[in-house]
Amino acid sequence: MNGLIQGVKGLLSFLSAPLIGALSDVWGRKPFLLGTVFFTCFPIPLMRISPWWYFGMISVSGVFSVTFSVIFAYVADFTQEHERSTAYGWVSATFAASLVSSPAIGTYLSANYGDSLVVLVATVVALLDICFILVAVPESLPEKIRPASWGAQISWKQADPFASLKKVGKDSTVLLICITVFLSYLPEAGQYSSFFLYLRQVIGFGSVKIVAFIAMVGILSIVAQTVFLSKLMSSLGNKNTVLLGLGFQMLQLAWYGFGSQAWMMWAAGTVAAMSSITFPAVSALISRNAESDQQGVAQGIITGIRGLCNGLGPALYGFIFYMFHVELNELGPELNSDDDPLQGAFIPGPPFLFGACIVLMSFLVALFIPEYRKNSGVQKHNSSTSGSPSTPPERGNDEDIEPLLQDSSIWELSFEDPGNQCTEL
Numbered sequence: 001m002n003g004l005i006q007g008v009k010g011l012l013s014f015l016s017a018p019l020i021g022a023l024s025d026v027w028g029r030k031p032f033l034l035g036t037v038f039f040t041c042f043p044i045p046l047m048r049i050s051p052w053w054y055f056g057m058i059s060v061s062g063v064f065s066v067t068f069s070v071i072f073a074y075v076a077d078f079t080q081e082h083e084r085s086t087a088y089g090w091v092s093a094t095f096a097a098s099l100v101s102s103p104a105i106g107t108y109l110s111a112n113y114g115d116s117l118v119v120l121v122a123t124v125v126a127l128l129d130i131c132f133i134l135v136a137v138p139e140s141l142p143e144k145i146r147p148a149s150w151g152a153q154i155s156w157k158q159a160d161p162f163a164s165l166k167k168v169g170k171d172s173t174v175l176l177i178c179i180t181v182f183l184s185y186l187p188e189a190g191q192y193s194s195f196f197l198y199l200r201q202v203i204g205f206g207s208v209k210i211v212a213f214i215a216m217v218g219i220l221s222i223v224a225q226t227v228f229l230s231k232l233m234s235s236l237g238n239k240n241t242v243l244l245g246l247g248f249q250m251l252q253l254a255w256y257g258f259g260s261q262a263w264m265m266w267a268a269g270t271v272a273a274m275s276s277i278t279f280p281a282v283s284a285l286i287s288r289n290a291e292s293d294q295q296g297v298a299q300g301i302i303t304g305i306r307g308l309c310n311g312l313g314p315a316l317y318g319f320i321f322y323m324f325h326v327e328l329n330e331l332g333p334e335l336n337s338d339d340d341p342l343q344g345a346f347i348p349g350p351p352f353l354f355g356a357c358i359v360l361m362s363f364l365v366a367l368f369i370p371e372y373r374k375n376s377g378v379q380k381h382n383s384s385t386s387g388s389p390s391t392p393p394e395r396g397n398d399e400d401i402e403p404l405l406q407d408s409s410i411w412e413l414s415f416e417d418p419g420n421q422c423t424e425l
Helices: 002-027 030-041 051-064 067-078 081-113 115-136 163-170 172-203 207-236 238-258 262-275 278-289 292-323 350-366 374-383
Strands: none
Touching (some): 002 030, 030 115, 067 292, 081 278, 172 238, 172 292, 207 238, 238 278, 238 350, 278 292, 292 350
16 A cells, blocks of 8 residues: 555656646745645545545645755755755755654654544644745745736646656756666665664564664764765765765665664664765755756756655565565564564665665766856857847757756857857757
8 A cells, every 4th residue: 555655646746846846937936835735734634534535645645745846946046056055955954853853753642642643743733834834934936037926827838747857858967867866766765665664574673773763864864964065065066975975875775785783774874864965965966057947847857756766666675575585564573672683684685785786877877967067158148148140040849948957068059259150069
């Protein structure tokens, strides 16, 4: 049931994230921030009202489970290019902070007062979040960019959910970034769906140790994304920071795959915290190269790909566990945390080792991502000046879609000489 829900939810978010991001570039961020938060949290009270309605609504809510794309576009509206990596790090760090606190709070409330109070508290927090957006969060998109009213006409080209996907194929830079995100997040999504059950059933962690493990990784992730990320971005650069994060992710997954002792999981967890710098670094990379009026669609593409991985990753990991006869579905009595872990297999966690190989492919693809260049805006500036010689030639119907990133090597032309007729791309 979990795999079915995540599959439907991931597919819907894959299709909707670029669309919602593109529409937020036209109508503003706040309405879509409010909508995505509301519909993402809407299924929570249904957990106690009707489980089947909950399963159905949480699947359909995948259409709106793209809050990160709107938030990152919102941050890009308010920050300068050199500030975005730090800002994205803070956004990811606050998300990690919620992952530190919520499992502990939920476990405590469930054990002492029952699951109904957990659902009630989560619903109240969601309502407070929506009220906070309504009252305290200002619109970030400049008013002159937005239409005069919500009744303004939006063309199909602006609303076409596949238009941004077509842009991926037209722009070599964004294509490389998208492949990097897909190959790196696919094993991460599979890991999220099975790792804590793996710790309990195979390694022998108890409930208390699992909560402590989540807290440790979360706290270290906050430190990595707030302290180390900005320093690494300033010293190594955007692309090298992404490569470093992918390197930590490979090491973490390989350690999970070969690890058979509890201390190995704790050590790999510290490495996993450092790998959390990858996503904000990638988001900063694509944001720095995207035009100011395309931040929503740029972040939407990345969020959509992550949504697709959320659907495929659990199925992939479940299949590999099945192929290697690692049993995770029968929840018998909780294992004692002091018991000897599983020692029978040379590779206790085959899916994690397979994931490390996928991340290695992502690392190799990321090596070909071009560095950001400031002169990439030459075409935009010069093509807007008067004079017909500085206007690029008309493109055919097959090339109507402009590249998503201004850093595209395909359209990086110079028109400084009025007498020069550009004949090659």
